[in-house]
């Protein structure tokens with residue numbers, strides 16, 4: 001399978017398809033500047049984004065599973081059509097543990113490297129979510145930016161509603177030295193305090209305990225330490241760090257790993273999207289390193 005994918009989609013010095021961890025197929029993108037990214041067909045799960053110096057910007061747990069039917073812990077899980085346990089489906093929905101198809105790769109004239117993966121309904125998904133759909137995940141890698149765009153098409157003959165999120169795990173030196181900017185004055189739902197709603201009063205979000213909050217109607221430009229996050233059509237941002245106790249309860253997460261990650265998840269969580277038959281929805285998030 002790898003050889004056939006490489007023959008069809010490989011691009012010299014830009015796109016390589018190879019065996020990833022536990023033999024799961026992955027697509028490696030390399031930009032001429034030296035930046036790179038990787039995505040697994042399993043869950044269309046982006047697991048790596050490195051800057052031009054080869055420094056990893058994302059976090060993947062050393063204890064993560066890489067196995068059919070199990071989510072990868074870290075990177076950028078795609079949550080669809082349900083976020084978390086906010087419905088009857090499996091946690092974070094049905095596509096992050098499913099196998100996607102590689103459908104397109106490109107090396108553009110300006111040097112941007114792109115890849116697209118798709119997934120559609122299957123007998124397994126129809127059994128628990130009776131809607132026909134196609135989702136495409138498009139990645140665009142440039143010198144200082146990785147963009148992930150998700151497009152949802154309703155290929156059914158009835159409307160359906162969905163939540164969607166890019167559940168991004170950023171790799172950081174130390175959560176206790178980390179700050180998130182762009183949230184001051186916003187209302188958030190605190191998932192740890194009975195969904196109480198409060199207003200963020202701090203100019204920068206900092207961490208000293210487990211944090212699990214859904215910020216609503218967030219401006220499209222954010223900052224995570226020195227990284228810029230620019231989102232489109234994804235009004236909500238979930239901020240999560242499991243801290244000590246929850247880390248110890250997660251079998252696919254090291255007890256000390258809470259120190260080295262923060263989740264800043266862009267999505268449509270609070271107000272699900274209603275999509276009519278033959279209509280499409282598009283959302284995107286671009287992550288950029290500040291040019292030094």
Ligand code: TA6
Nearest residue numbers: 071084091092212238239240263
């Ligand atoms: O980040 C929001 C959240 O729903 C947290 O409550 C936590 O459960 C996290 O997602 C991770 O979820 P997962 O199913 O990947 O363990």
